[in-house]
Amino acid sequence: MAKTKEISRRIKSIASTKKITKAMEMVAAAKMRKAIEAVLKTRTYANLSWETVLHLARLSENEAGRSLHPLLSRRPDLKRVAVILITSNRGMCGAYNSAIVNKAEMSVKRHQVATDFILVGKKGTIVHPHGHNVAAEFEKSDILTDVRDIYPIIRSVLNDYQNGKYDRVLVAYTDFVNPVKQVPRVKQLLPIELEKTDEYLGLAGRGSRAAVSQEFLEQKEQQHLTSDGLFFEYKFEPDPRTVLDSMIPRLLEIQLFQAFLEANASEHSARMTAMHQATEAASDMVSELTLFYNKARQAGITAEIAEISAGANALAN
Amino acid sequence: MPDKTIQFEIVTPERTVLKEEVLQITVPTTTGEITILPDHIPLVSVLQPGVIEVKRPGNIQEIMSVSGGFIEVMKDKVVILADTAERADELDEERIKAAHQRAEELKKNAKFVDDVQFADVTAKLEKELARFRAVNRWRKLKNTDHKN
Numbered sequence: 001m002a003k004t005k006e007i008s009r010r011i012k013s014i015a016s017t018k019k020i021t022k023a024m025e026m027v028a029a030a031k032m033r034k035a036i037e038a039v040l041k042t043r044t045y046a047n048l049s050w051e052t053v054l055h056l057a058r059l060s061e062n063e064a065g066r067s068l069h070p071l072l073s074r075r076p077d078l079k080r081v082a083v084i085l086i087t088s089n090r091g092m093c094g095a096y097n098s099a100i101v102n103k104a105e106m107s108v109k110r111h112q113v114a115t116d117f118i119l120v121g122k123k124g125t126i127v128h129p130h131g132h133n134v135a136a137e138f139e140k141s142d143i144l145t146d147v148r149d150i151y152p153i154i155r156s157v158l159n160d161y162q163n164g165k166y167d168r169v170l171v172a173y174t175d176f177v178n179p180v181k182q183v184p185r186v187k188q189l190l191p192i193e194l195e196k197t198d199e200y201l202g203l204a205g206r207g208s209r210a211a212v213s214q215e216f217l218e219q220k221e222q223q224h225l226t227s228d229g230l231f232f233e234y235k236f237e238p239d240p241r242t243v244l245d246s247m248i249p250r251l252l253e254i255q256l257f258q259a260f261l262e263a264n265a266s267e268h269s270a271r272m273t274a275m276h277q278a279t280e281a282a283s284d285m286v287s288e289l290t291l292f293y294n295k296a297r298q299a300g301i302t303a304e305i306a307e308i309s310a311g312a313n314a315l316a317n
Numbered sequence: 318m319p320d321k322t323i324q325f326e327i328v329t330p331e332r333t334v335l336k337e338e339v340l341q342i343t344v345p346t347t348t349g350e351i352t353i354l355p356d357h358i359p360l361v362s363v364l365q366p367g368v369i370e371v372k373r374p375g376n377i378q379e380i381m382s383v384s385g386g387f388i389e390v391m392k393d394k395v396v397i398l399a400d401t402a403e404r405a406d407e408l409d410e411e412r413i414k415a416a417h418q419r420a421e422e423l424k425k426n427a428k429f430v431d432d433v434q435f436a437d438v439t440a441k442l443e444k445e446l447a448r449f450r451a452v453n454r455w456r457k458l459k460n461t462d463h464k465n
Contacts, residue, residue: 041330041331041332042330042331044328044332044333045328045329045330045398046330048326048328048396048398049398052361052387052389052396052398055389056361147330233359234359234360234361235358235359235360235361236360236361236362237346237347237348237351237360237361237362237363238347238348242363243361243362243363243387246363247361247363247387250387251398254330257330
């Protein structure tokens with residue numbers, strides 16, 4: 001009898017855990033819906049604006065336009081890199097945080113330059129014990145709606161970049177592909193340039209999402225900017241400096257904002273998936289334990305009957 | 318011969334407002350209002366709050382209000398990255414009047430707030446004004462259409 005009691009206690013405890021994970025799954029699902037809606041809304045704008053920025057960056061590499069804007073030109077030597085690492089505030093979301101932290105650390109290792117981490121989200125603090133330098137920690141809200149929420153981050157980063165503290169700024173975030181697939185990515189925010197490596201290609205993917213790549217831009221130029229083999233140059237009104245001064249920070253804001261939205265959508269989907277699996281695992285355990293419980297109960301009854309009939313037999317004899 | 322058209326796309330962080338083949342586009346830039354026809358020279362400029370007018374084939378006109386942003390013009394393609402933009406036919410005149418008044422009052426009463434708040438209020442006011450003008454323009458156009 002002792003055994004069945006123990007099993008039934010375990011069943012109860014697992015069932016109540018299951019209730020909790022189920023509830024968390026529902027909450028994550030609701031948050032995910034909101035986050036996905038937000039991420040899809042901004043995506044067109046973010047992709048188009050990134051396209052424009054990269055385009056300008058490419059054109060500024062033409063010999064004449066070299067000094068078009070300080071944020072567009074690449075620095076000759078790389079002394080210090082900043083990585084904006086976007087993680088979640090809470091756990092219970094599977095491998096979401098470890099995946100993005102690993103990815104960021106890997107790209108840091110490959111760079112072999114002094115690196116400062118700028119953390120957004122509580123779970124990013126894991127890089128402390130890994131021996132990385134942390135320059136700042138920002139708080140992150142679970143549901144991000146306003147671009148203004150990220151102004152402090154982008155301002156401090158832009159300042160440090162312009163002062164020469166950093167020569168390169170990367171942002172590590174999780175790209176939202178669909179509710180069951182999220183890809184950790186490291187994207188270069190500053191200086192704005194186009195590299196062939198996949199991880200710097202931005203919010204790109206295939207299909208519905210504008211794939212911003214070198215080929216894509218070349219194709220775009222071919223289509224819209226050349227005529228009879230002659231190449232058009234952009235005209236800036238009133239003048240390049242004024243236009244780019246107001247344009248580039250704004251577009252960078254949007255880029256970072258988009259990265260945040262992607263990360264949020266990914267986080268909530270990762271949590272939903274993790275909680276869904278936990279709920280399923282709990283169901284499996286409950287049914288398994290119920291089987292054990294029934295077996296134990298049956299064995300107990302059988303043993304009792306055997307004892308009683310043995311006793312009755314002994315008396316009859 | 319069919320008229321030459323431009324691929325026109327106007328997007329805000331919230332949505333794509335319009336994506337069409339158009340004949341000409343008039344936008345308010347910080348240096349004044351410009352009209353873009355096909356084969357315009359590639360241009361990048363900053364927008365200020367105001368009214369965008371778009372002419373589509375078949376003599377259809379679209380009026381939109383914009384609260385600022387950027388315009389990128391290529392040979393046969395125009396992209397507007399707007400902060401906010403609405404089509405005039407989506408705008409409700411009465412509500413805009415009320416919003417405009419509210420913004421005015423806010424500006425009057427908000428004399429002692431900090432710079433950021435002041436910029437916010439001013440931006441709001443300009444946005445409402447742009448909407449207001451867009452609706453007026455739209456109404457005017459509709460009236461002339463009826464007379465014809």
